Amino acid sequence: MNDKNRPLEVSVEQANELLQQTFQEVSKRIIGQRDMLEGMITGLLTEGHVLLEGVPGLAKTLAVKTLAEVLDAGFKRIQFTPDLLPADLIGTMIYRPQTGDFVPRKGPIFTNIILADEINRSPAKVQSALLEAMEERQVTLGTETYGLEEPFLVLATQNPIEHEGTYPLPEAQLDRFILKLYVPYPSFTEEKDILKRVGVKTSIPIRKVLDRKKIETLKSVVRQIHVDPRIEEYIVNLVQASREKDRHKGDFVRFIEYGGSPRASIYLFRSAKAKALLEGRAFVIPEDVKALTPAVLRHRIILTYEAEAEDLSTDQIIGDILKSVDVP
Numbered sequence: 001m002n003d004k005n006r007p008l009e010v011s012v013e014q015a016n017e018l019l020q021q022t023f024q025e026v027s028k029r030i031i032g033q034r035d036m037l038e039g040m041i042t043g044l045l046t047e048g049h050v051l052l053e054g055v056p057g058l059a060k061t062l063a064v065k066t067l068a069e070v071l072d073a074g075f076k077r078i079q080f081t082p083d084l085l086p087a088d089l090i091g092t093m094i095y096r097p098q099t100g101d102f103v104p105r106k107g108p109i110f111t112n113i114i115l116a117d118e119i120n121r122s123p124a125k126v127q128s129a130l131l132e133a134m135e136e137r138q139v140t141l142g143t144e145t146y147g148l149e150e151p152f153l154v155l156a157t158q159n160p161i162e163h164e165g166t167y168p169l170p171e172a173q174l175d176r177f178i179l180k181l182y183v184p185y186p187s188f189t190e191e192k193d194i195l196k197r198v199g200v201k202t203s204i205p206i207r208k209v210l211d212r213k214k215i216e217t218l219k220s221v222v223r224q225i226h227v228d229p230r231i232e233e234y235i236v237n238l239v240q241a242s243r244e245k246d247r248h249k250g251d252f253v254r255f256i257e258y259g260g261s262p263r264a265s266i267y268l269f270r271s272a273k274a275k276a277l278l279e280g281r282a283f284v285i286p287e288d289v290k291a292l293t294p295a296v297l298r299h300r301i302i303l304t305y306e307a308e309a310e311d312l313s314t315d316q317i318i319g320d321i322l323k324s325v326d327v328p
Helices: 008-026 034-046 060-070 086-090 124-128 131-136 188-198 212-224 229-241 251-255 262-278 286-297 305-309 314-324
Strands: 049-053 075-079 091-096 101-106 113-117 138-141 144-147 153-158 177-182 256-258
Touching (some): 008 060, 008 262, 034 049, 049 060, 060 153, 086 124, 091 138, 251 314
Parallel strands (some): 049 177, 113 153
Antiparallel strands (some): 138 144
């Protein structure tokens, strides 16, 4: 995989095999939830962060912890609570009376994989403390700025907003997540398998599959995935359809207050390339884009009061957008 002259198809085949090994290891503990697992891997491959939303008990936290064990990288879990302070997350400067100097005490953000558990249990000032780290991959303590090591990935979980004791995430922070994934309940068959496998508490060992060098190689392969110009136009048309009320004639436009920004186009482009690799292809097809559009746009589209009055969801509007834009 390190041979730059090797055909892209060979690199994709080897990368896909490595990813399938990763899924096999994670599946030892996580039954079903393929979309959630693919979403987390997509975030890793595209240097994006992923937000997982679902009711308690759907193995969101376990999935993140298991993925971190498969990766040979640093991992920290941060439990977000109403009394958490920004300094508990990023660290602070400590005064040493012996020397008269201030020295940094780095917080848990200084690692590779961050599990921000129940991120919407903390108020906005704590959530916003993540912004610089998520976007710039650096943290400022006092007058000094400290870079974060690669890979750096925030996998955040949250309970649905309507649950008591939660705080909506600021729009600026939501925009930093490449994907927002809804975690569904398992099927009947999956839940029976869950009972058989984890009904009795046993430790299921996990083998490390990906080290930092392999992760960088996978990222390099993703960047080489081919995207046809017509697919690029399709991506831009989808995102622009969510925000151009005067130009687009779809009925859904009156339900959208604000649409996706150019960052949405960039993230849809990147994630579609990762999706192609996960499918074992060296090129993106329209189905890759269509499959990821809801996860990329659902937290970037703000609906009008009229949409809320008619009890319309963001995913319904995204479905209308997908139907209205011609597929190449």
